[in-house]
Amino acid sequence: MTQTCRICGGAPGALHIAREMMYGSREEFAYFECAACGCLQIETVPGDLARHYPKAYYSLAGGLPKAPSWRRRLAADWAYDRSGGVLGWLAHALRPNAEMRLLGQLGLAKTDPILDVGCGNGARVARLVQHGFANAEGIDAHLAADVTLDGKRIARRATLDAIDGRYRLVTFHHSFEHLPDQHAAMRDARRLTRADGFALLRVPTRSSAAWDIYGVDWVQLDAPRHLYLHSRESLARLAEAHGFRVVRIDDDSDGFQFWGSEQYKRGIPANDPRGHSKRKPMFSAAELADFENRARQLNAQGRGDQFRAILAPV
Numbered sequence: 001m002t003q004t005c006r007i008c009g010g011a012p013g014a015l016h017i018a019r020e021m022m023y024g025s026r027e028e029f030a031y032f033e034c035a036a037c038g039c040l041q042i043e044t045v046p047g048d049l050a051r052h053y054p055k056a057y058y059s060l061a062g063g064l065p066k067a068p069s070w071r072r073r074l075a076a077d078w079a080y081d082r083s084g085g086v087l088g089w090l091a092h093a094l095r096p097n098a099e100m101r102l103l104g105q106l107g108l109a110k111t112d113p114i115l116d117v118g119c120g121n122g123a124r125v126a127r128l129v130q131h132g133f134a135n136a137e138g139i140d141a142h143l144a145a146d147v148t149l150d151g152k153r154i155a156r157r158a159t160l161d162a163i164d165g166r167y168r169l170v171t172f173h174h175s176f177e178h179l180p181d182q183h184a185a186m187r188d189a190r191r192l193t194r195a196d197g198f199a200l201l202r203v204p205t206r207s208s209a210a211w212d213i214y215g216v217d218w219v220q221l222d223a224p225r226h227l228y229l230h231s232r233e234s235l236a237r238l239a240e241a242h243g244f245r246v247v248r249i250d251d252d253s254d255g256f257q258f259w260g261s262e263q264y265k266r267g268i269p270a271n272d273p274r275g276h277s278k279r280k281p282m283f284s285a286a287e288l289a290d291f292e293n294r295a296r297q298l299n300a301q302g303r304g305d306q307f308r309a310i311l312a313p314v
Contacts, residue, residue, distance in 0.1 A: 003043070005034035005036060005037060005039060005041070006041060006182065006183075007034065007037055007039045007041070007182060007183075007228070007230075007234050007237065007238055008034060008036050008037040008039070008234065008237050008238075009036075010034045010035055010036025010037055011034070011035045011036065012032045012033070012034065012035065013032065013033040013034060013035035014032065014033045015030060015031070015032050015043075016030070016031045016032070016033075016040075016215065016216050017029070017030055017031075017216065018030075018031055018216040018221050018223035019216070019223060020052070020223055020224060021219075021222075021223075021264050021269050021270060022222060022225070022269065022270045022271060023054075023269060023270075023271055024269030024270075024271065024272060027224075029042055029043075029046075029223040029224045030042070030043035030044070031043060031216075031221070031223070031229075033206075034234065037231060037233050037234035037237050038206065038207065038231030038233055038234055039206070039228060039229070039230050039231055039234035040206040040211075040221075040228070040229040040230075040231075041227060041228045041229070042223070042224055042227045042228075045180045045227055046224050049180070049224065049225075050142075052224060052225055053142050053225070055144075057142070059118075059120030059121065059140075059174075060120050060121050060140075060142055060143070061121065062121055062123070063121070064121070064122060064123055064126040064147070064149060065123055065126055065127055065130070067130055068127075068130055068131070071091050071094075071095070072091075072095065072097075073131070074087055074088045074091035074092075075088070075091040075092040075094070075095050075096070075097050075100075076097045076100045076131045077100075078091060078092040079092050079096065079097040079098070079099075079100035079101040079104065080097075080100040080101070080103060080104040080131075081104055082104075098252075099127075100131060102200075102308075103133075103169075106169070106198055106310070108133075108168055108169060109168075110132040110133050110134065111134070111135060112133075112135065112167075112168035112169065113135040113136075113137075113165065113166070113167045113168055113169075114128060114133060114135065114136040114137070114167060114168065114169045114170075114171065115136075115137060115138070115139070115163065115165070115167045115169070115170045115171070115192060116128075116136065116137070116138040116139075116155075116171045116173065117138075117139060117160055117170065117171065117172050117175055117176075117189075118139075118140055118141075118172060118173070118174075118175020118176075118178065118179075119138025119139060119140045119143075119155050119173075119175075120140055121143075121147065121155075122138050122140075122143075122147035122149075122154055122155035124138070124173060125137060125138040125147075125154045125155055126147075126149050126154060129149055129152075129154055130149075136154070137153075137154055137155065137156075138154060138155035138156075139155065139156060139157070139158040139159070139160070139163060140155065140157065140158075140175075141157065141158070141159050142157075143155065143156065143157040144157070145157070160179075160184075160185060160188045160189075161184065161188055163188070163192060165192060166192065166193075166194045166197075167192050167193060167194060167197060168194055168196070168197040168198070169193075169197055169198050169199075169200060170189050170192050170193050170197070170198075170199045170200070171199070171200040171201075171202075172189075172199075172200070172201045172202065172203070173200075173202045174202055174203065174204075174306075176201050176203050176228075177203050177204060177226045177227060177228050177229065177230070178225055178226065178227060179227070179228075180227060182228055182238060183238070183241070183242070186238050186239060186241070186242040186244070187242045189242075189244075189311075190242045190243045190244060190313065193313055194313075195313055197312075197313070198247070198310055198311060198312055199244060199310075199311040199312075200308065200309070200310055200311075201235070201308070201309045201311065202252070202306065202307070202308045202309075203230055203235065203306065203307065203309070204220035204221075204222075204226065204229055204305055204306045205229065205230055205231065205232060205235075205304075205305060205306060205307055206229040206230070206231055207230075207231040207232045207233075207303075208253070208257070208298070208303055208304060208305035208306075209298050209303045209304075209305070210253075210257040210258070210261060210305035211229070211305065213261070214261040214264075214265060217261050217264045217265040218257070218261050218264075218305070219256065219257065219260030219261045219263070219264055219270070220257065220260075220305055220306065232249065232302075232307070235309060239309075239311050240314075243313055243314050244311040244312065244313060244314065245311065245312055245313075245314050246309055246310070246311060247310040247311065247312045248309075248310045249302075249307050249308070249309050249310075250299075250307060250308045251298070251299035251300075251302060251303070251304030251306070251307045251308075252299065252304065252306060252307065252308050253295050253298065253299055253304030253305045253306045253307075254292060254295045255288060255291030255292040255294070255295050256291075257291075257295060257304070257305040257306075258291040258294065258295070259276050259282070259283055259287075259288065259291055260276075262283070263275050263276055263282060268282075
């Protein structure tokens with residue numbers, strides 16, 4: 001039986017049956033929409049959720065990035081604090097670094113402590129360290145072993161509730177939607193965020209054209225790993241309930257919302273060799289360009305299928 005919303009306690013609305021399609025098991029999972037806050041959430045969190053995160057899961061696979069080239073360093077420095085003169089400007093124009101730009105806009109110093117929750121293989125933390133953020137670290141409940149860079153541990157296996165400390169920035173890059181207890185996660189995020197700090201959440205959102213168009217074939221529903229597909233309102237309610245305010249929301253979706261969903265609509269799992277890849281494209285160059293153009297338009301309208309929310313303590 002469909003329960004009340006775990007975000008706001010509201011009454012359940014429409015019920016949807018979604019399939020596991022990343023690996024193609026096609027196992028079915030029930031999701032319901034909250035009639036009050038709009039959050040789309042799994043009806044019952046699987047007790048064996050870990051089996052849906054195999055060793056080859058994409059965020060855990062692969063190694064750390066190589067040291068950035070001088071061009072990438074110039075681009076990052078320009079994005080962060082406009083240093084590097086004309087060469088820095090040109091490097092950034094050719095290869096923009098949106099993450100460094102945001103850190104500069106938020107006023108983070110390179111000595112500030114940063115915690116990346118659900119860091120996967122630690123690649124993002126490594127890039128931060130490589131660009132001078134020496135006190136960046138990551139945690140992930142699915143890591144098999146510590147991740148080190150130049151002899152220093154930069155990521156470890158841990159859950160959010162086990163972390164102590166105060167951070168200038170706590171980030172969840174497509175990890176928050178995987179956490180079963182959203183209130184506990186937001187409460188811990190607030191506990192760990194300094195009074196002058198921020199929490200950053202990048203999440204897929206059901207407040208999007210992609211959900212409206214594709215429904216349960218929407219690629220970012222990703223049953224059963226994505227337990228919560230927040231609406232913009234439900235995320236704001238959750239943040240405010242735990243001492244945060246939403247400073248800004250920026251849509252950052254891309255063409256994946258279309259080509260991935262079209263693939264699922266045709267019954268082809270993400271990892272199926274018949275699916276889309278750079279080496280074996282399933283869609284024409286014109287179609288892919290159209291998907292990217294539509295994504296940019298939707299982002300500008302606040303209708304993309306994922307966004308970045310910046311939260312600040314009240």
